[in-house]
Amino acid sequence: MGLGAGVVLVALGCFLAASGGGHETHEVAHAAGAEHAEGAAHHAYKWTNRLWANVWLNAIYFTGASVIGMFFMSYNYLAQAGWSVAFKRVPEALPAYLPIMGIVVLAVFFLAGHDLFHWTNPALYDTASPEYDPIIAGKRGFLNTPFYVIRVALYFVLWYVLWRMIRSYSLQEDLSAGTDYYYKSLRVGVIFLVVFAVTSSTSAWDFVMSIDTHWFSTMFGWYTLASWHVTGLAIITLTVLALKERGYLQVVTESHLHDLGKFMFAFSIFWTYVWFAQFMLIYYANLPEETIHYREIFSGFGGIYKAPFFINLTLNFVFPFLVLMTTAAKRTGIILKVAAWGIVIGHYFDFYVNIMPGTVGSHGGFGPMEFGMILIFASGFVWSVYSQLEKANLVPKHHPMLEESLHHDIN
Amino acid sequence: MSDVHSNSKFLVGIYDDDDVVLQAVKDIRKAGVKIHEVYSPFPIHGLDVALGHPRTKLGIAAFLFGLTGTLTAISLTFYTEGYDWPMIVGGKDSYSPIIYIPIFFELTVLFSALGMVATFLLSNGLGPTVKPLMYDLRTTDNKFAMTIDMSKNDIGEGDIESILKRSGAAEVNIKQF
Numbered sequence: 001m002g003l004g005a006g007v008v009l010v011a012l013g014c015f016l017a018a019s020g021g022g023h024e025t026h027e028v029a030h031a032a033g034a035e036h037a038e039g040a041a042h043h044a045y046k047w048t049n050r051l052w053a054n055v056w057l058n059a060i061y062f063t064g065a066s067v068i069g070m071f072f073m074s075y076n077y078l079a080q081a082g083w084s085v086a087f088k089r090v091p092e093a094l095p096a097y098l099p100i101m102g103i104v105v106l107a108v109f110f111l112a113g114h115d116l117f118h119w120t121n122p123a124l125y126d127t128a129s130p131e132y133d134p135i136i137a138g139k140r141g142f143l144n145t146p147f148y149v150i151r152v153a154l155y156f157v158l159w160y161v162l163w164r165m166i167r168s169y170s171l172q173e174d175l176s177a178g179t180d181y182y183y184k185s186l187r188v189g190v191i192f193l194v195v196f197a198v199t200s201s202t203s204a205w206d207f208v209m210s211i212d213t214h215w216f217s218t219m220f221g222w223y224t225l226a227s228w229h230v231t232g233l234a235i236i237t238l239t240v241l242a243l244k245e246r247g248y249l250q251v252v253t254e255s256h257l258h259d260l261g262k263f264m265f266a267f268s269i270f271w272t273y274v275w276f277a278q279f280m281l282i283y284y285a286n287l288p289e290e291t292i293h294y295r296e297i298f299s300g301f302g303g304i305y306k307a308p309f310f311i312n313l314t315l316n317f318v319f320p321f322l323v324l325m326t327t328a329a330k331r332t333g334i335i336l337k338v339a340a341w342g343i344v345i346g347h348y349f350d351f352y353v354n355i356m357p358g359t360v361g362s363h364g365g366f367g368p369m370e371f372g373m374i375l376i377f378a379s380g381f382v383w384s385v386y387s388q389l390e391k392a393n394l395v396p397k398h399h400p401m402l403e404e405s406l407h408h409d410i411n
Numbered sequence: 412m413s414d415v416h417s418n419s420k421f422l423v424g425i426y427d428d429d430d431v432v433l434q435a436v437k438d439i440r441k442a443g444v445k446i447h448e449v450y451s452p453f454p455i456h457g458l459d460v461a462l463g464h465p466r467t468k469l470g471i472a473a474f475l476f477g478l479t480g481t482l483t484a485i486s487l488t489f490y491t492e493g494y495d496w497p498m499i500v501g502g503k504d505s506y507s508p509i510i511y512i513p514i515f516f517e518l519t520v521l522f523s524a525l526g527m528v529a530t531f532l533l534s535n536g537l538g539p540t541v542k543p544l545m546y547d548l549r550t551t552d553n554k555f556a557m558t559i560d561m562s563k564n565d566i567g568e569g570d571i572e573s574i575l576k577r578s579g580a581a582e583v584n585i586k587q588f
Contacts, residue, residue, distance in 0.1 A: 284510055286501050
């Protein structure tokens with residue numbers, strides 16, 4: 001099936017990652033030199049911080065891309081949607097990457113939690129210490145290491161277990177007729193949506209918002225979910241198009257692509273809406289403890305995050321908005337692909353501007369280390385998705401909505 | 412449609428089934444008869460393609476209405492807050508466009524929504540005092556009507572009637588406005 005494409009992509013990714021790795025040592029030497037020169041100006045900064053921040057950034061990004069596959073399936077079951085059945089094996093394949101991401105996230109937290117998360121410093125909670133911070137101490141009930149680890153582990157376990165259930169029902173449905181497995185899947189989907197309603201917000205706080213421990217935004221859960229969701233939709237679209245071009249999934253027609261295009265268009269605008277709502281409230285209220293988040297991105301650290309800030313807005317709003325506006329664009333493979341790649345790259349920058357200023361600050365940048373890390377994670381993801389796609393029929397059998405999907409026709 | 416001028420004569424073919432009317436549209440267009448419009452109690456998939464109607468221009472209308480709304484909002488906020496009576500709110504410049512984006516957005520939506528309602532009424536010839544053109548009242552219940560504008564067709568009335576009958580029309584009526 002998609003093995004050829006998968007192997008080629010993995011090989012390419014590994015080759016580039018290896019050469020990226022070569023540059024990394026160069027980068028490392030450079031960073032170490034800079035460290036020497038700067039002396040003790042930044043007492044906490046080590047060159048490894050940038051490496052860990054990169055691992056963290058990619059792990060969060062691909063966790064989102066994976067879990068959205070389950071999210072997509074769940075709301076399609078809940079809505080009893082028929083159109084998406086023809087390519088439902090594609091979103092179904094995404095969450096298989098979750099266990100690896102879970103291990104990476106927990107490993108980074110244990111290995112480098114102190115470098116990435118200011119709140120893990122025990123002196124902040126000690127009234128006798130000069131570093132005592134009453135604001136962070138007030139958040140201790142939620143932000144403490146044991147509870148954090150339990151929460152993070154719980155997210156991955158819940159998401160993965162529910163996905164395994166829906167996946168196994170889906171595979172068993174291929175072997176037997178009837179609607180039993182459909183209703184079972186629907187039930188699991190509903191449970192997942194209830195779980196995800198809470199965990200999408202709390203995981204966004206844990207993974208991203210707690211980096212700037214003082215700062216908080218009540219929009220942040222929605223904002224991260226919107227970002228993850230539109231990334232996942234773009235990845236589903238790209239995978240469907242890749243399979244269709246290689247001669248698989250011929251049942252997917254222009255009408256399915258049109259709907260996927262609408263989805264990307266609509267949720268790019270939804271992301272912009274949430275982004276702007278968060279930005280405008282903070283801008284309008286003008287409270288120093290809130291504006292600091294945008295100050296750091298926009299003008300802090302010598303302005304190195306200003307470009308990613310605008311890349312983020314351009315690639316995630318202006319670009320898909322203009323490119324996907326017309327009906328013809330949403331029905332044309334190449335235009336969909338360009339828009340989807342814009343969204344996939346754009347939302348990397350979305351997480352970049354939210355994670356990097358708080359973790360590496362003025363030591364951030366965009367070099368071979370960033371590229372190499374993206375390629376390592378992305379090749380793993382592509383391998384994971386394609387190996388899942390190989391394990392089952394690309395078009396499910398016996399799904400009660402299959403006929404409807406095969407005749408899906410919108411004009 | 413609003414392009415109906417007075418004293419025009421229509422042949423109205425009445426059908427009982429949506430699949431029959433869809434096939435009839437294809438057959439009749441192939442026979443060279445120009446169809447004016449098909450009326451159905453519910454949307455029929457693929458009918459607009461079969462009828463060969465040109466792409467709707469409603470999108471352009473919506474865009475222009477929306478643009479009017481945006482420009483109204485910009486001028487309104489700029490005139491009141493930036494020019495006529497500048498005020499400093501929350502430490503911002505007296506005219507800071509970012510805080511007015513919700514107003515730009517809302518007036519854009521409002522103008523395009525109301526404009527589209529007006530467009531709908533106009534293009535369908537509907538309104539409080541207007542008597543709507545009705546080819547057959549049963550198209551609001553369970554029948555499908557295909558209307559043929561005689562002034563736009565060179566084929567004789569009798570020929571068209573027999574083509575309609577052959578395509579599955581249960582009856583063919585003449586309607587004059």
